[in-house]
Amino acid sequence: MAAVRIPFLKLAWRNLWRNKRRTILTLGAMTFYSWMLLWFLWFWDGAHDGMMDNYVRILTGHVQIHARGFSDDMSVMKRIREPGPIVAAIESTEKVAAYSLRVKTYALAAAHGDSAGAFVLAFDPRRERGVSYMHRLLREGRCLEARNRGEVVLGYVLAENLGLALGDQIALMVQAADGSMGADKFTVVGLADPGISAMNNSLIMMNLADAQELLAYGDAVNEIVVMAEDSYDVARVHGALEEQVDPERYEVLTWAEAAPEMKEMIELDWASFLLIMAIFTAVALLGIMNTVVMSVFERVREFGIMMALGLRPGQLARLVVTETMLMAFVAMAIGFSLAVVTTWLSTEYGFDMEPFGAQESMADWGMANTLFFAKFSLKFFVVAFASVLGMSFLATLYPALRTAAMRPVEAIKFQ
């Protein structure tokens, strides 16, 4: 006697095509579910990456290093007096894509008899291009150049408020690190639109050396921004840097720690997405379960005969499960292929969420971009694969258990 190897796959496949219309409809629903789930996961992931990238490229970077306490109290006194050793540590850390030394401070800006509070962001333009999109925010004029001194680029609303145009002079007054008041005049060479209202009406960008002189900083800076090669590398880079700097003197923050509101927004967005997908999954599950139950009840008598032939209850349940899982695999093959195509398209050309009201919600977060790009990732492929399989298995569990619990004598008599 050979081992009992029941041809479940052959039986299941033929059983599926007994009612072609029902199978095609169910397969269609499962394919649609598989496609939507994987595409949405890849798209949501890519969109969040894009939002985060926008955010960190304008504001925070992936990792920030400050003198301890600077993130709570942006005082000019809290500075990194000797950035050299920290820079050396950054340069020796793996997965670091770029870094930039910055000076940030508040200032009083004055021109044509008007004055306004301003936020000064100073950097070396050559280095800053690696970590931020500041150079892409130009609306008018030109960017800062490292070789030129005494130039500024203003948020365009601040320029309008002070009646400034390109080539005009603006006076800045700050509290310097030596206790004195630093003041100087700068020439407006560009107007920027960061897309964040708070920055539009207060941002002043200038060369790092100008700010260091204005604040009597010497070689000091008060922020070092580091970009990792990929968003997945942030934790690794953060951990490596935290180990290398003196925790008594410096704080090393991830973008999520520096701007927790953005992280919370992404988490909230994921939670809403998962809720919608859970409802979508429940509807799909009930639909499939209904189909499987119908198909089982049409064959009760046949199952009774199979039991009379000697099929065990567990083997009958396995047959029912195999039929649904077979459909799930076919649906995934088609649905996931479609998801790869639509994801590739939305990776290449992006997907504009403006018709879905994204502009308003993005503006709430100070962002103007509504064109998002999907992103392939193995992690979400595995999630989608497990979800479709899990959902299909759950949908078939009840009918399979009912089948296994059938009594042969009743099943054979079933009309």
Add this chain to the structure above:
Amino acid sequence: MDKVVEIQNLHKVYRDGFDVHALRGVDLDIARGDFMTIAGPSGSGKTTLLNILGGLDRPTEGRVFIEGQEVTAMSRSELADLRRRRLGFVFQSFNLIPVLTARENVEFALILRGVEPNRRRELPQKVLGQVGLDECMRERRPFDLSGGQQQRVAVARAIVGEPAVVLADEPTANLDTENALALLDLMERLNEERQATFIFSTHDPRVMERAKRHVMLRDGEVVSDERRA
């Protein structure tokens, strides 16, 4: 007597609001190679008795042994094993698996018995030949076969694994006379050639005429047990 089936004090009560006594203390011994009918009017308990013999239903009281094994003490899985290894069934309404061809239906019974692939390929052809199913019909699915042809396949499926007992519940009820007689010829021949025990639940006189032994049930009790000379 080489007893293949032994039934001791079998009772079956259906409880559905009120009690219905389908079997009331049936005692019966069945010898290997018997070709017998269990007859009786509707509601006499013959189908219930056949179901309990086949391990498809459980008695309320009493014991059934098949080749010395107590069927009434078996678990569901053990009963499934018993059915696949020692019993063959022929039902009134053919009951083939619709997604399998005639040959595959017969082969399925061998798969369940764990028969080796080579024998699994040979045996169905041989047995389908014995039951008189043309070669061209063997690769057809049940809905492409006539009632008589389907019942021949059902018989082939029941006997292909050489079971100790073939249980046939009204096997000729849906067949015309010509097909019914041909089927009975076939089962009679198999009984003689293979010494397979056939137990028919029937009130079809065509079957009664051929049987070597008649057991009559009435109200769940054996009222007569006669052997044909």
